Amino acid sequence: MADLDRVLVLAGGLSPEHEVSVHSGRSVAEALRRLDVEVQVADVDATLLDRLTADPPQVVFPVxxxxxxxxxxxxxxxxxxxxPYVGAAPAACRLAYAKPxxxxxxxxxxxxxxxxxxxxxxAFHDLGAPALLARLADRLGSPLFVxxxxxxxxxxxxxxxxxxxxxxxxxxxxxxxxxxLVEEQVQGTELAVGVLDTGDGPTALPPVEIVPDGGVYDYAARYTAGRTEFFCPARLPEEVLAAxxxxxxxxxxxxGLRDLSRTDLIVTDGGEVIFLEANVAPGLTETSTFPMAAAAAGLDFAVLCRELAHQALLRG
Incomplete structure (x- = not known):
């Protein structure tokens, strides 16, 4: 079996989520280093292709x-x-990234x-914004989520x-x-459910219940310590958690995802589970739900990262 010696963590990028990515990348790098894996961290820039070609790592861990x-x-x-790299292939990423x-x-x-x-x-310019807004409100009611x-x-x-x-x-x-994407705003309990596959097939981690201060799980609530309460496993009946x-x-x-993902859900007061979206690169910061769920499942985050990287190496 091939030994895992050198991993390149890709973090940062040019999206508005740059800082979150940097923090996630730091968490993964520190975890792998604790297990004596040589780790380099790089951003996505004009030097990346030369770096990958001149001195290719064994595995890339994109965060x-x-x-x-x-x-x-x-x-x-x-x-x-x-x-080789950790995570979903391009076609699967495109499907998940397009919420509709x-x-x-x-x-x-x-x-x-x-x-x-x-x-x-x-559409709002060509068809007239007031008429289109009124039609949206008539069709979907209120409250809404945009x-x-x-x-x-x-x-x-x-x-x-x-x-x-x-x-x-x-x-x-x-x-x-x-x-x-303009949707009806479904009322209920917000859950994040991680899925992990380290070689034995995908397994769902314990659902994390999200209770943001102020009721909206926005950027500040996601990444500011103390702004959101998390409960893992979620405080719902076992049959609802199983669903x-x-x-x-x-x-x-x-x-068609692989290795790891996170699905965001709402559970209505009647116990119905409603799908919101899926994420191919779940946050891995200290306030992110995926590491929280892994810990609740008794998994060591560093070992988990190493297993994902090693699986990618074998796949490659």
Missing amino acids: LHGSAGEDGTIREVLDLVGV TAKALMAARGVRVPRGAVLPKS KPDRGGSAFGATPVTGVQDLSAALVSCFAYSDSA AREVALTAHRAL
Whole structure:
């Protein structure tokens, strides 16, 4: 069996999630170093291709959030240069990164998803914003949730209580994407369910219940210590938790993901599990739910990172 000696962690990038990626990359690098794995950390820049070609690492561990990191671009480049890497292949990344596509795939498998509509910025200009806003409100009711059709870390995502707030929410959304996903805002308990596969098939980690201060799990609530309470496992009946784990596994398989993923869900007061989105590069910071769930499952984060990297090495 091949020995794992040298790993390149890719972190940073040019997306708004740069700082989160840097923190995630630092966590992975420190974890692997604790197990005596030689680790280098690099950002995505004009030197990357030369670096990968001149001195290729055994494995790349991409911890890049947002565009390029999660839309398949970097993984496509790694495939081109023939360097094995942790995580999903490019095609699967593209499916998961496009929220409307992921929702459609899950709905086709019988999983409930929020009702919604996807509209580009140009539609509001060409068809008249007031009429289109009124139609959205009539069709979907209120409250609503507006978010970019691609992206993460809640950038450009805004809860909307009434049609009077819809226009401002769309302006915020279009700062991060050319298309907006406008959905009914489902009330309930927010869960994050990690899925891990270190070689024996995908396994769902304990669901993490998310209770943000102020009720909205925005960027500050995600990455500021003390702004959000987490409960792992979530404070829900076991049959509901089992259903949540099954939805996360369905997402992982339906989207063709591998190694690790995170699925975001809402559980209604009636116990119905609703799919929101799937993430191919879950946050791995000290306030991220994936490491929290792994710890609750009795897994050592450093060993987990090493196993994922070693699996990528064998696959490569």
